[in-house]
Amino acid sequence: IADRDILFLRHDVARLHESELGDLIAALLPEQRIALISLLGDDFDMTALTEVDEAIRLEIFEQIPNDKIAEAIGDLDSDDAVYILEDLDEEDREEILAQLPFTERVRLRRALDYPESSAGRRMQTEFVAVPPFWTVGQTIDYMRNGEDLPERFSLIFVIDPTFKLLGAVDLDKILRTKRQVRIEEIMRDTSYPIPAEMDQEEAAQLFEQYDLLSAAVVDENNRLVGVLTIDDMVDVIHEEADEDIKRLAGVGDEELSDSVVSIARSRLPWLFVNLLTAALGASIIGLFDHSIEKMVALAVLMPIVSAIGGNAGTQTMTVSVRALATRELDIYNASRIIRREAGVGLANGLVLATVMGLVAGLWFGDYQLGCVFAVANIINFLVAALGGILIPLLLDRSGADPAVSSAVFVTALTDVCGFFSFLGIATWWFVLH
Amino acid sequence: IADRDILFLRHDVARLHESELGDLIAALLPEQRIALISLLGDDFDMTALTEVDEAIRLEIFEQIPNDKIAEAIGDLDSDDAVYILEDLDEEDREEILAQLPFTERVRLRRALDYPESSAGRRMQTEFVAVPPFWTVGQTIDYMRNGEDLPERFSLIFVIDPTFKLLGAVDLDKILRTKRQVRIEEIMRDTSYPIPAEMDQEEAAQLFEQYDLLSAAVVDENNRLVGVLTIDDMVDVIHEEADEDIKRLAGVGDEELSDSVVSIARSRLPWLFVNLLTAALGASIIGLFDHSIEKMVALAVLMPIVSAIGGNAGTQTMTVSVRALATRELDIYNASRIIRREAGVGLANGLVLATVMGLVAGLWFGDYQLGCVFAVANIINFLVAALGGILIPLLLDRSGADPAVSSAVFVTALTDVCGFFSFLGIATWWFVLH
The missing domain is CATH 1.10.357.20 (SLC41 divalent cation transporters, integral membrane domain)
Incomplete structure (x- = not known):
């Protein structure tokens, strides 16, 4: 890998899933990591860094200029971006945030304002929300044209003009319903909106108890601020079980890469x-x-x-x-x-x-x-x-x-x-x- | 609760989520459990029984005639039905299966044929699959008319006439695409089809590593036989972590309700x-x-x-x-x-x-x-x-x-x-x- 065979690398490594790339990075020596990332250049998927230990991530970031990091973070989902930013020190974080476009910066800063390990930190700030008086047809057309939609979603939220949460519609419901039906007729209660301040462990328990796939995150005024998805909660559930095992044996939050x-x-x-x-x-x-x-x-x-x-x-x-x-x-x-x-x-x-x-x-x-x-x-x-x-x-x-x-x-x-x-x-x- | 105030019960208990109802059942005394279930009658949601310990579940089933159980199981999703059936003894299971409609019986039996704790046991046998030459419009119309669709789904599979898996389309992709586009143009690889014989723990690790929300389950000929969803895997992840903790202390698979x-x-x-x-x-x-x-x-x-x-x-x-x-x-x-x-x-x-x-x-x-x-x-x-x-x-x-x-x-x-x-x-x- 270290012999700089760029074509081979681009072809093979770029095709890896982000978590496989993360495993690869963790297995390399520190110098090789930086070499790999700079060789891959724009082909490097920053998401892979959310899959490695904090110690390795910080070490890599020390070697990369902040403007490169900012550029890469701009391409990430907001929850991955927050995950990376929260571990950086104050100064680097501010420098990176300053280089992001305004709306993105505001979103990330709001998420970072919530306490550590809260639902607000883990949520994605990109979501799809429509007013209740739209029809199914309008909604489908909006999604067909929509530019700034999140990459993946399974739920559409229904909100009033002040972003207050009114309900939600599952995608399969939309697909099964005729175009002229109004959204408010088919929307269901969002039974378990999660306050942004709630601890992520509690949120994960709600997901588990009620078999949720995604849930709305609301601020203190019941305004929709983001969405939590089950794949993030899976990580939380795993971490919490891990913590319990280790605490029983008197081992803290150590990671395999710690000194x-x-x-x-x-x-x-x-x-x-x-x-x-x-x-x-x-x-x-x-x-x-x-x-x-x-x-x-x-x-x-x-x-x-x-x-x-x-x-x-x-x-x-x-x-x-x-x-x-x-x-x-x-x-x-x-x-x-x-x-x-x-x-x-x-x-x-x-x-x-x-x-x-x-x-x-x-x-x-x-x-x-x-x-x-x-x-x-x-x-x-x-x-x-x-x-x-x-x-x-x-x-x-x-x-x-x-x-x-x-x-x-x-x-x-x-x-x-x-x-x-x-x-x-x-x-x-x-x-x- | 035990004073048989049916109206009150119907109103309050029937509105509970299945897992809350499960908790309620677990908290009651044995006699009260049976009384509650018979009072609720058809309003009783059998899914709640998947949320209680095996010991309690078996105790309840001993009190209920098999034809009632069969009726209730007919209404369940196939994965919940399998979960309940697998713990019953051979004889009761056959009697219940015999009373189910043919297609349902075949489906459940096939799932029960897979080894315990395998992906085949945990999968849902209801799924949505379309041929690759259909257009997005045809697919949406099919779903609008569809009678025997599963209750919830987030993924449509693409299969050939012999049920061989060709790919999958996410619902949001369907919603974002124009009606005349053909499914094969927008389908993606189902990167991680799960063999039905795979152990559920391995399957859960795939879900976790690749952040999957649902995955196709295929038989040895790569034919689609079911779908695994993340909410089932969350339970598996939790169980496995739990097992690790308990094994380290030399405690087996005991449950709080064991004698x-x-x-x-x-x-x-x-x-x-x-x-x-x-x-x-x-x-x-x-x-x-x-x-x-x-x-x-x-x-x-x-x-x-x-x-x-x-x-x-x-x-x-x-x-x-x-x-x-x-x-x-x-x-x-x-x-x-x-x-x-x-x-x-x-x-x-x-x-x-x-x-x-x-x-x-x-x-x-x-x-x-x-x-x-x-x-x-x-x-x-x-x-x-x-x-x-x-x-x-x-x-x-x-x-x-x-x-x-x-x-x-x-x-x-x-x-x-x-x-x-x-x-x-x-x-x-x-x-x-």
Whole structure:
């Protein structure tokens, strides 16, 4: 690729879909990326850059003069343009905006004025809207002549002269209706107009719940300002699920292209917090150092209690966190789910503790130790089950994101309880005996 | 609701969106569900049942005679009908299918013949297709008169007399083109026809990568058999992300409405596997029981080594598993990512181990113990980082799903290495001294 065979490149690369081109760019070395883009020249589809990581995109933009960027951005759909502009620094952004035609500049600036991750940022500002008194025929003729229509659309909005949203008509409805029928007769309610300030995650949930393909975005006066389409929401849904997975493991919004230092720094706080909880567990062990000195078997078995309790707690917690995120779990069924989790914890606790107690008893040739071990495990299973559901619920109720901090609290709880119940019961039992 | 106020119910409930009705059904008690459905009678929208858990759906169907179900299924879109039918047992399914009109029965049976979770199961068998020699005018007239058109569509397929797929036309293209133009002049390639046997997850990835709104589903002879739409794929994307999260924690495909016994049973194998890895860790500790007897501080500190190592490994593993699932991580960048993770592990290991060594040294008033503790932690951080990326990569290469089993192996590795390096170094160091 790097041998500058322009004809080959033009022919092959220009035919790629934007997302394939994005993958290609991400796979290249930094110098090759710039070389590729400058070789392709006007054939380069800027949309591909919306498909690569932020770090790569910013690196590429540093190498390209702002007026070239402005030119390329002028050709993009407004939602892609906003996506690229929002990551640039203030100065570059202003310089690029200044070089765009007036209407385009106003549109983009309005979208950029909405808060980050809001529906207003993700919306497309190009849409098709007609007055209610037009006929189907007029509408079709308008679209046949229309110059500044968006590239793709599946919905026509109906608005009054002040841009207030009155309704919408699906394209298939238009096609099925006779030319002389008036739009207002066939328009339907736009049941779920999305306020531009709404968080994109909430908007995505509306799309998912109501199987929407596109939705009107309105400002505070119910005036139509843009349209959100499902393909943008698919990305949001994916991102949000991804975030949940990573937060549960204490990994931030890192990307594969981030540097060692930035990743190490972003993961460190979580490890530090976990170190504190581990130290808490260790201090519990410290309380019982005399018991351990007398009976080393306790030291051998105690990590098993906390590890299995931690696993059981994580299972319950994962289910709870996801059910909260998808709103399947709410106050109406919380008490039923709590009872159910307690039941599951008790059932699995009894099964596993019996096995564990038998094995431990045989291992150390001490059936009393086996019993103590089994009882401690049953207690820890119950604690794990209740903690696994109650901690996410309480965090959610108090307004915190349960995905972020549940794991720390659940692990701390199962560690402390596991060590305390096992070492505590053992100390009490064997000292008395 | 249960006081049978039919007028109120009809008015309020019938106006709900199908997914809201689904939520309502899920929130009710079993008896209330049946009462609600029988009270609503023909006003009840069967689609709502596609929105509730499988367990609830089956429970409801047991109470409703098969001929009523058949009647209701006849009104559904084919993809919703398949979704409901696939969970029923063989016998009920045949009885219901037998009561459907011939063409509908053939269609549904063909969809049900495709493997579970395939594109053929999720597709809609209703679609609009026209021959290439028709004009735009003919097509519009056909749609205006068309009786058996699907409820919603955004794409018209172009086929030859044997149903072979030739191309597709978007509705907005039709609306923008003059009546006398022939369809073949404006049709575009259906760039990504989806084989009916393709797994739904792969199909969803195609939708996501190429921002598709709908795609043709073709059989092995490239004949058009149905259409997949993005709203179905959104559900698939969500389900798959959900599965990944839950698999990482060893939770199966359980649903909130499942019973205690079935959940307990599905979570047990994972806990059992983890018990084995915990026992492996414990047996390592058993090797060093004399060292612990002489120096109880080792027992206090050793769970910290394995806990922090486990956390660091889980961070790396979560990122790797997700990157593999979204195909961001592949053979082209694997070696770069491995080096990066090793770097992150070493960096965080050095920072945390220094802190931990100092604190441990002060706690037990033994700076040599602090040094040993720090060194063991640095080693375990490196092992955790390499294990966190190599284990998912190897599992993926060998054809296993890295989300399912990575966590077990990573935890086993960090436990064993953590205990072994800490207790081993301590034994060697303090015996020599």
